[in-house]
Amino acid sequence: MSGLRVVPTWRHGQERLYVCLTDGRNVAWYDRDASRVNLLSEERESDVLDVLAPFLTGQVTVGPPAVPTPVELARMALHPDDDLAPNRPGEALRIALERDPVPARRLRADPRHRALAAEETVGDALDGLEAGGWRVLHSVPLPGGARIHHLLIGPGGLFCVGTLAVRKQRVRIADPMVTVGRGEPVPLLRTIRSDAGRASFALTAEVRPVLVLAGSGVADLDVAAPPRDVRVLREGDLPALARLGGVLKPADVEALHALARDRHTWRRV
Structure with a gap:
C-alpha cells in the first residue's frame, strides 16, 4: 500500500485531483483541463500514477509544476x-x-x-x-x-x-x-x-x-x-x-x- 489518497477539489474554477499523504500533505495533483500530473516529489511518481490510474483520461504529461509567470x-x-x-x-x-x-x-x-x-x-x-x-x-x-x-x-x-x-x-x-x-x-x-x-x-x-x-x-x-x-x-x-x-x-x-x-x-x- 502506498498510503496515498485522492482528494477532488475546485481551484480557480477548475477541478483538480490532489494526491495526499495520510497526514494531509500534498505530493501531486492532476489537472484534467491541462492533461497534466504535477509532482511535488518525483520519488513518488510510480505510486502517484497508480493511485490516479482510475481518474486519468487520455495521454497526460507528468513532471514538476510549471513556474508561474508574473x-x-x-x-x-x-x-x-x-x-x-x-x-x-x-x-x-x-x-x-x-x-x-x-x-x-x-x-x-x-x-x-x-x-x-x-x-x-x-x-x-x-x-x-x-x-x-x-x-x-x-x-x-x-x-x-x-x-x-x-x-x-x-x-x-x-x-x-x-x-x-x-x-x-x-x-x-x-x-x-x-x-x-x-x-x-x-x-x-x-x-x-x-x-x-x-x-x-x-x-x-x-x-x-x-x-x-x-x-x-x-x-x-x-x-x-x-x-x-x-x-x-x-x-x-x-x-x-x-x-x-x-x-x-x-x-x-x-x-x-x-x-x-x-x-x-x-x-x-
Missing part, C-alpha cells in the same frame, strides 16, 4: 470581488434593472432593455474573437458612474468599444453629436473619446475609441464627415477587428488584460 501570479493574487473578468456584457445594466425594475403598468418600454440587448449582442461577438488571441472585458466601471461597455485587447491593439442601440432607424453623425431617429443629438463621440482617454491613462497604452451600432439594423447612416480618431462600425463589421494585428505580442496582451481586469486599476482615472 501575469499568472498577479491573477492568482487578485481578490474575486476585484476581478472584472467575470463581468457579463451589460453587467451594470443588469444590476440596475434588478434594483430598479420597470413598473408593470408602464406604457413605454424601458430603453434600458434595448441598450442591454445591444450590449449583449456586441459582447457576444467580441467574445468570439478570443480564439484569435483577443481578450475582452465588459462593463468596466469608471469613477463618477461612467463605464466602458467593452474593452478589447489583442494583436491589433486596445479598443474602447461603445454600443449604441438602434432599431431600423436613421443615424446621423456630425462629430461629436450622434442622432438616432427623431431623438435629440447626443455628444456620444465625445464620451467615447473621453472613456478611451481614461483607459489609456489607466493602462499606460494607446486605447482607440470605437462606436458600434447594434440592434435590428440601421435604416440609414448619415455621416457628415469621418469622425476624428473614432471608428464607427455596424454590428456585422465587428469580425473585421480580428484581422488587425502587428501591434501587441501575446505576452503583452496577457499582461494588459491582467492589469485591466483589476478593479483597482480604474479607481484613479
Whole structure:
C-alpha cells in the first residue's frame, strides 16, 4: 500500500485531483483541463500514477509544476470581488434593472432593455474573437458612474468599444453629436473619446475609441464627415477587428488584460 489518497477539489474554477499523504500533505495533483500530473516529489511518481490510474483520461504529461509567470501570479493574487473578468456584457445594466425594475403598468418600454440587448449582442461577438488571441472585458466601471461597455485587447491593439442601440432607424453623425431617429443629438463621440482617454491613462497604452451600432439594423447612416480618431462600425463589421494585428505580442496582451481586469486599476482615472 502506498498510503496515498485522492482528494477532488475546485481551484480557480477548475477541478483538480490532489494526491495526499495520510497526514494531509500534498505530493501531486492532476489537472484534467491541462492533461497534466504535477509532482511535488518525483520519488513518488510510480505510486502517484497508480493511485490516479482510475481518474486519468487520455495521454497526460507528468513532471514538476510549471513556474508561474508574473501575469499568472498577479491573477492568482487578485481578490474575486476585484476581478472584472467575470463581468457579463451589460453587467451594470443588469444590476440596475434588478434594483430598479420597470413598473408593470408602464406604457413605454424601458430603453434600458434595448441598450442591454445591444450590449449583449456586441459582447457576444467580441467574445468570439478570443480564439484569435483577443481578450475582452465588459462593463468596466469608471469613477463618477461612467463605464466602458467593452474593452478589447489583442494583436491589433486596445479598443474602447461603445454600443449604441438602434432599431431600423436613421443615424446621423456630425462629430461629436450622434442622432438616432427623431431623438435629440447626443455628444456620444465625445464620451467615447473621453472613456478611451481614461483607459489609456489607466493602462499606460494607446486605447482607440470605437462606436458600434447594434440592434435590428440601421435604416440609414448619415455621416457628415469621418469622425476624428473614432471608428464607427455596424454590428456585422465587428469580425473585421480580428484581422488587425502587428501591434501587441501575446505576452503583452496577457499582461494588459491582467492589469485591466483589476478593479483597482480604474479607481484613479
